Amino acid sequence: MKTRRTQTIERTRLVPHTVDGETELVLDRETIEVPAPPRDWDQLVRTAVTIGAIVLVTASLVWTTASIGDLLAAVTVTVVAYAAAIAFDASWIMCMAVEWLLRYDPARAKAAQRAGRWALAVSMGAVFAHGYIYSEWVIGVVGALVSGLAKGGWSMAMRVHARPLDDRTQQWVAKRRAAVDGQLAMIPIRRELQRGQALVEAEQRSIVADSGSVGSTDPGQSGSSVAGPDRTVTPIDRKTLTTKDAVRIAWEDGIRDRTDVIREVSRQLGRPASPDTVDRYLRDHQRTA
Known part of the structure; x- marks a missing residue:
């Protein structure tokens, strides 16, 4: 037993x-x-296929670099020639990596697939050209097939790991990804807007400061406030300032337009003010005016 x-x-x-x-x-x-659980032969085979694909890609990269590097070394510095030769296989390898990352988005992955095929064709053509120039066209053909076999092996490995989605699930994933991508895109946009708003406020403060210094040279104008409220007073503590107080300050500064009041209140509070709340306090001041 x-x-x-x-x-x-x-x-x-x-x-x-x-x-x-x-x-x-x-x-x-x-x-x-x-x-003990039974041995998972499917996972073992899947792992072996993945390792084999990696070995093929590595061998192709080494062979293509050596072949094309020797070809380019005839017209340029050896180090530069071999460095440039890496780009031939590295191009379609990078396209395969992008295709892997976009495996759940077939529409976007098609561009990487097409670019990978073109890059592979260029790489194989360069390897064949190396053999043809040295009158070894058979070696050139065999060497070019190394890249083709590596690309095919990796494509098979990707099929093993692929998880195809049905049409409705694919649409669901696309909508959720679009929503998340929109939120991620808004992060740098908000930062850019905040930096721009900070520059605008700094410019406004600079203009007000310059206007105040020019007006102070005339003693007869010391009691007037052409440029708006006196900026020499103690700054308002935004932590304790309420919307009601901010609306009152804007009203006392002579601001009557609703849009200007909302903008001024938001500036004083340091955050966007609620238009409904501003309207309510603004109506109180209008009735008592």
């Missing part, structure tokens, strides 16, 4: 333990033998 494989595991549980009449829950550890 065949003995079934087992594996040793440790189980822990809380059990009551009493010392001197005091009971506490402590961990009780127990080592037991349980049947």
